[in-house]
Amino acid sequence: MREFIDGAEAIVRGALDAGCDFFAGYPITPATPILLHMVRELPKIDGVAIQAEDEIASMGFCIGAAMTGCRVLTATSGPGISLYSENIGLAIMGEVPLVIINVQRMGPSTGGATTTAQGDIQFMRWGMSGGYPVIVLSPTNVLECYSLTRRAFNLAERFRVPVFLATDKETVATRTTVNISAYEQVPVRERTLTAAEAEFIPYHVAQPDEVPPMSPYGGPHVVRFTSSSHNERGYLTKNPADVEGLNRHLVAKIDEHVDEITLVMTDIQPGAETLIVSYGLTARAALEAAELARAAGHAVSTLVIYSLWPVPEAAIRAALDGVRRVLVAELNLGQYRREIERLVRDDQQVIGVHRVDGQLISPHDILQKGELL
Amino acid sequence: MTSAVMVEEKVVYERPESLADVATHYCPGCTHGIAHRIVAEVLDELGVRDRTIGVSPVGCAVLAYKYFNTDGAEAAHGRAPAMATGIKRVMPDHVVFTYQGDGDLAAIGIAEIIHAATRGENITTIFVNNAIYGMTGGQMAPTTLIGQETTSSPGGRSQTLTGFPVRMAELMAGITGSAYIARRSLHNVKEINTAKRAIKTAFLAQLNGLGFSMVELLSTCPTNWKVSPAEALAWVESDMVPYYPLGDYKVAEEVKPLMKRR
Ligand SMILES: Cc1ncc(C[n+]2csc(CCOP(=O)(O)OP(=O)(O)O)c2C)c(N)n1
Ligand code: SF4
Numbered sequence: 001m002r003e004f005i006d007g008a009e010a011i012v013r014g015a016l017d018a019g020c021d022f023f024a025g026y027p028i029t030p031a032t033p034i035l036l037h038m039v040r041e042l043p044k045i046d047g048v049a050i051q052a053e054d055e056i057a058s059m060g061f062c063i064g065a066a067m068t069g070c071r072v073l074t075a076t077s078g079p080g081i082s083l084y085s086e087n088i089g090l091a092i093m094g095e096v097p098l099v100i101i102n103v104q105r106m107g108p109s110t111g112g113a114t115t116t117a118q119g120d121i122q123f124m125r126w127g128m129s130g131g132y133p134v135i136v137l138s139p140t141n142v143l144e145c146y147s148l149t150r151r152a153f154n155l156a157e158r159f160r161v162p163v164f165l166a167t168d169k170e171t172v173a174t175r176t177t178v179n180i181s182a183y184e185q186v187p188v189r190e191r192t193l194t195a196a197e198a199e200f201i202p203y204h205v206a207q208p209d210e211v212p213p214m215s216p217y218g219g220p221h222v223v224r225f226t227s228s229s230h231n232e233r234g235y236l237t238k239n240p241a242d243v244e245g246l247n248r249h250l251v252a253k254i255d256e257h258v259d260e261i262t263l264v265m266t267d268i269q270p271g272a273e274t275l276i277v278s279y280g281l282t283a284r285a286a287l288e289a290a291e292l293a294r295a296a297g298h299a300v301s302t303l304v305i306y307s308l309w310p311v312p313e314a315a316i317r318a319a320l321d322g323v324r325r326v327l328v329a330e331l332n333l334g335q336y337r338r339e340i341e342r343l344v345r346d347d348q349q350v351i352g353v354h355r356v357d358g359q360l361i362s363p364h365d366i367l368q369k370g371e372l373l
Numbered sequence: 374m375t376s377a378v379m380v381e382e383k384v385v386y387e388r389p390e391s392l393a394d395v396a397t398h399y400c401p402g403c404t405h406g407i408a409h410r411i412v413a414e415v416l417d418e419l420g421v422r423d424r425t426i427g428v429s430p431v432g433c434a435v436l437a438y439k440y441f442n443t444d445g446a447e448a449a450h451g452r453a454p455a456m457a458t459g460i461k462r463v464m465p466d467h468v469v470f471t472y473q474g475d476g477d478l479a480a481i482g483i484a485e486i487i488h489a490a491t492r493g494e495n496i497t498t499i500f501v502n503n504a505i506y507g508m509t510g511g512q513m514a515p516t517t518l519i520g521q522e523t524t525s526s527p528g529g530r531s532q533t534l535t536g537f538p539v540r541m542a543e544l545m546a547g548i549t550g551s552a553y554i555a556r557r558s559l560h561n562v563k564e565i566n567t568a569k570r571a572i573k574t575a576f577l578a579q580l581n582g583l584g585f586s587m588v589e590l591l592s593t594c595p596t597n598w599k600v601s602p603a604e605a606l607a608w609v610e611s612d613m614v615p616y617y618p619l620g621d622y623k624v625a626e627e628v629k630p631l632m633k634r635r
Contacts, residue, residue: 027512039525051525054481
């Protein structure tokens with residue numbers, strides 16, 4: 001069966017199929033449609049969807065609900081992410097699984113409420129004090145809005161960490177025909193819980209990269225949660241060994257498992273000297289540019305990155321192998337280009353294809369910048 | 374042969390100098406425009422236009438800084454009183470006002486407005502209560518009435534899910550630093566005239582250094598209420614006024630003589 005839907009509907013469906021039963025958010029263009037769908041859909045399955053007085057409160061609702069065992073979603077855009085920042089830090093510290101949809105619009109500040117952008121790529125990763133990691137996935141079309149939302153919920157549970165879906169105004173607000181059977185069905189990953197009879201040491205891990213099992217509020221154990229540096233029992237501490245153990249664990253649980261998170265699509269052409277790297281909405285222009293270039297007789301390879309953070313370095317290095325130059329197309333002034341630049345060899349040239357005029361990057365823009373016309 | 378009769382023409386209605394000569398983007402029948410006009414008339418009458426700084430919200434009045442012929446700023450959503458505070462503290466001789474919607478002031482910005490009043494911040498706030506989020510497409514506001522249908526309260530606002538509409542004038546009146554707090558409506562000419570007098574009192578309170586002043590204005594949003602402009606005015610009177618009674622909620626002793634003088 002085919003249907004005519006937009007990214008917001010696909011995200012909501014993906015969330016519901018992933019078992020989402022709690023949503024909190026505050027209206028903001030262009031993320032509001034997700035709030036409106038959730039307000040209609042969640043009560044039907046006895047879930048809770050609530051409009052908060054602002055984004056700070058929204059994220060607080062989400063953290064509280066997640067700690068009771070809910071699978072939690074919220075959705076906003078740049079100015080809202082700014083206000084989420086403090087509580088995302090809390091979620092990182094308390095190791096709270098939740099999914100944040102960022103429908104990117106142009107910044108800084110109110111910027112362009114209805115203007116698409118990819119300007120929050122570094123902000124999502126580094127916008128919290130301390131610099132500890134989160135996971136960021138980025139869909140390029142409506143079908144991937146569905147499948148990556150499902151994956152985001154699973155990664156949140158697997159790593160007990162906030163997971164962003166980096167979308168944009170065009171992908172979320174533009175209707176397109178999709179074949180329902182094409183939705184990628186990702187199995188639901190349930191939360192790992194401590195057995196009722198077992199002793200519950202909330203943050204105990206044997207190895208730094210392990211993720212401690214949870215126990216919900218109201219469940220068989222006493223659950224304590226703090227925003228401060230804590231020991232394995234969740235008590236505030238300044239003990240250097242405990243503090244260091246915690247902080248290294250927050251990084252190791254993600255960084256030592258990049259391969260589990262990595263999701264890219266590569267199309268390597270034999271003998272290609274040029275690699276076009278892109279993500280999100282812009283990847284669609286990149287793939288079309290590659291087709292046009294090939295039709296014109298240029299061998300061109302492509303790399304679409306779905307898992308932006310942690311940076312899938314091994315996959316990027318593999319795609320870089322053998323090329324002479326790399327075109328990085330993105331709707332900002334080179335945010336992810338920085339990540340590519342640190343991975344290239346000295347003899348490889350990185351060329352950015354960027355726009356910040358509110359218009360989309362066209363296949364032609366990429367071909368022109370890459371002298372592939 | 375006709376003989377010309379000289380009639381002396383008298384201007385009885387013109388654009389206040391404090392209102393810029395530009396077309397606004399407000400929807401037909403929206404009372405934001407009326408609120409702008411009476412604020413501008415008051416600034417003209419008080420002769421303070423050239424030393425006034427207006428701080429706009431994020432909301433439908435996001436472009437108010439373009440419509441008032443004064444210095445202006447647009448603050449981040451809800452933060453106008455904070456920015457106004459910074460301006461006023463450095464330039465106490467200037468007239469500083471914020472112009473905010475109900476999402477901006479009563480939801481995301483409720484902390485800023487309350488603390489502006491608790492500090493007795495000598496600024497004036499024009500609070501446009503239209504019981505909905507206009508700019509973002511008609512979602513529920515903190516002021517949305519119980520049972521009122523909005524895009525984010527399908528089937529009507531439920532008090533069990535989202536609580537009760539907040540009465541800001543009453544809330545602000547309880548704050549010691551508030552000098553003058555009033556609620557007025559824009560649904561007919563008589564009320565508009567009353568609203569203008571309250572706005573004048575509020576600015577006079579500021580000019581006399583008496584502390585925080587706010588006038589809440591019941592306003593229409595025909596577009597998102599999905600009714601005609603006339604029906605919208607009628608709804609203000611029939612549904613909003615009973616829940617949001619009009620009147621003065623706080624008149625500090627020193628403000629009273631300012632009201633009598635006119
Ligand atoms: C931090 C942040 N969150 C959300 C928004 C989106 N937003 C813009 S205006 C608005 C509400 C407008 O409603 P209101 O203040 O009632 O004014 P009106 O448009 O009705 O005059 C919202 C939620 C934003 N700009 N910034
Ligand atoms: S949306 Fe509503 S509040 Fe905004 S200008 Fe139109 S009528 Fe006025």
